[in-house]
Amino acid sequence: MDRKRGLTGAELASLDAIITIAQARGQGIADRVQYVTDACLATVHDGFFPLNPHDQEIIRKIRDLAATLEIAPTLGELIEMRGEALRAQG
DSSP, X not given: OOTTTOOOHHHHHHHHHHHHHHHHXXXXXXXXXXXXXXXXXXXXXXXXXXXXXXXXXXXHHHHHHHTTOSOOOBHHHHHHHHHHHHHHHO
């Protein structure tokens, strides 16, 4: 995020969605959020979309790779980031 310009409306909406997903999953303020996985795959869960075996394997690989990412802010850090973005927008 370019902190000088703040977030666009779409970026802020994405951040809100990540926070909402984490909270809905019962994550606490100090819990690390694997936001890439959550943001990219939130609507692709068992039973929501019919997935063929090939697509299921790709999603499994994405989840496995995302779990190895070193960047994983806490829920509290994401909430602070949202607050900073809103303040920057005035």
